Amino acid sequence: MTDVRHIVFDIGRVLVVWDPEIPYRTLIPDADRRRWFLDNVTTSAWNVEQDRGRPWAEAEAALIEQYPDEAPLIRAFRERWSEMVPGLLPETPAMMEALIDAGHDVTMLTNFAADTFEIALQRFPVLTRPRGVTVSAEVGLIKPDRAIFDLHAERFGLDPAATIFFDDSAPNVEAANGAGWQAHLFTSPEQMRADLKAAGLAV
Numbered sequence: 001m002t003d004v005r006h007i008v009f010d011i012g013r014v015l016v017v018w019d020p021e022i023p024y025r026t027l028i029p030d031a032d033r034r035r036w037f038l039d040n041v042t043t044s045a046w047n048v049e050q051d052r053g054r055p056w057a058e059a060e061a062a063l064i065e066q067y068p069d070e071a072p073l074i075r076a077f078r079e080r081w082s083e084m085v086p087g088l089l090p091e092t093p094a095m096m097e098a099l100i101d102a103g104h105d106v107t108m109l110t111n112f113a114a115d116t117f118e119i120a121l122q123r124f125p126v127l128t129r130p131r132g133v134t135v136s137a138e139v140g141l142i143k144p145d146r147a148i149f150d151l152h153a154e155r156f157g158l159d160p161a162a163t164i165f166f167d168d169s170a171p172n173v174e175a176a177n178g179a180g181w182q183a184h185l186f187t188s189p190e191q192m193r194a195d196l197k198a199a200g201l202a203v
Contacts, residue, residue, distance in 0.1 A: 002161040004182065004199040007099055007199070008152070009130070010143075010167040011110040014186045016085055016124060023080040027073060033062050041067050042077045053137040059149040081116055082123070091189035093126045095196070095203045100129050104201065108133040109152045109165070111142050132156055143167070145173035153179070164199050166192055 012018035021038060028034035037168040041063060050059055056078045064071045100106050107130050112120070121127050134152040141148040153160050160180035168171050168186045176183035184195045196203055 002159070002182075004162055004164045004201060006105045006107070006156075006158045006163040007096075007196075007201070008093075008158070008163055008165040008181075009106070009108050010097055010165075010172070010186070011108055011112065011120070011127065012085075013089070013168040014166055015096065015097075015108075015127070016084055016120065017087055018090055020077070020084050023083040026184075027076055027080075037070065038071060041070055044148060047077075047090065048142060050116075051111040051136045052142050053114070054141050056113070056115070062090060073145075078116075080111050082119060085120060085123070088124060088126065089189075092192060093124075094194065095192065097126060097129060097191065098203045099196075099201065105158075106130040107152070107156050107158075109143070109148070110134070111136040113137050116145065143172040146175055146179055149179035149181065152180075164196070164201075166195070181188060 008049065009015055024034050024038065028037055033096045036090045046059065050056060060074055063074045096106060110133065112135050114135060117135050134148065134155060136148065139151060141151060149178040163181045165176045165183040166186045167183065170185055173183040185190060193203060
């Protein structure tokens with residue numbers, strides 16, 4: 001295994017909390033109806049197209065045409081997006097900052113809509129500390145597409161074999177490994193710390 005010279009972090013559910021259900025617990029108090037709405041209307045597949053760069057207005061219009069009675073709840077997804085990201089996860093942002101402070105090369109690679117990413121940067125200044133970030137909506141590619149890993153490595157001059165990567169999605173981890181990275185599934189700060197230690201990086 002090549003010595004690690006580059007560290008790459010995903011953002012959602014690795015550095016910041018991301019839970020689309022939070023505002024809908026108030027908007028749709030009935031748990032069964034709420035689950036139906038999130039599983040069938042504002043689905044992950046629908047949201048990922050905004051991560052790919054589709055404008056919110058276009059995304060909302062497509063769903064409202066299909067589910068006209070749900071229009072207010074559909075629009076609430078973007079209107080109340082900030083509630084879905086209530087704060088930073090414990091420990092991991094501090095671990096990232098410790099790596100930066102120790103002089104390590106740290107970047108981020110994230111599936112994120114462009115406008116909501118700007119909100120996240122304003123709310124969480126720690127996200128401005130890495131050397132740079134590749135945002136899916138800004139480049140028109142999304143994980144787990146192999147191309148976004150190759151693009152990130154090219155943009156930031158990373159040696160894939162010397163790059164350790166943390167993501168909360170197993171398909172993304174598999175794709176990163178396929179691109180030659182040393183990728184790890186994020187499950188807890190403790191496991192991340194152990195993975196970093198195994199790579200010779202103490203935090």
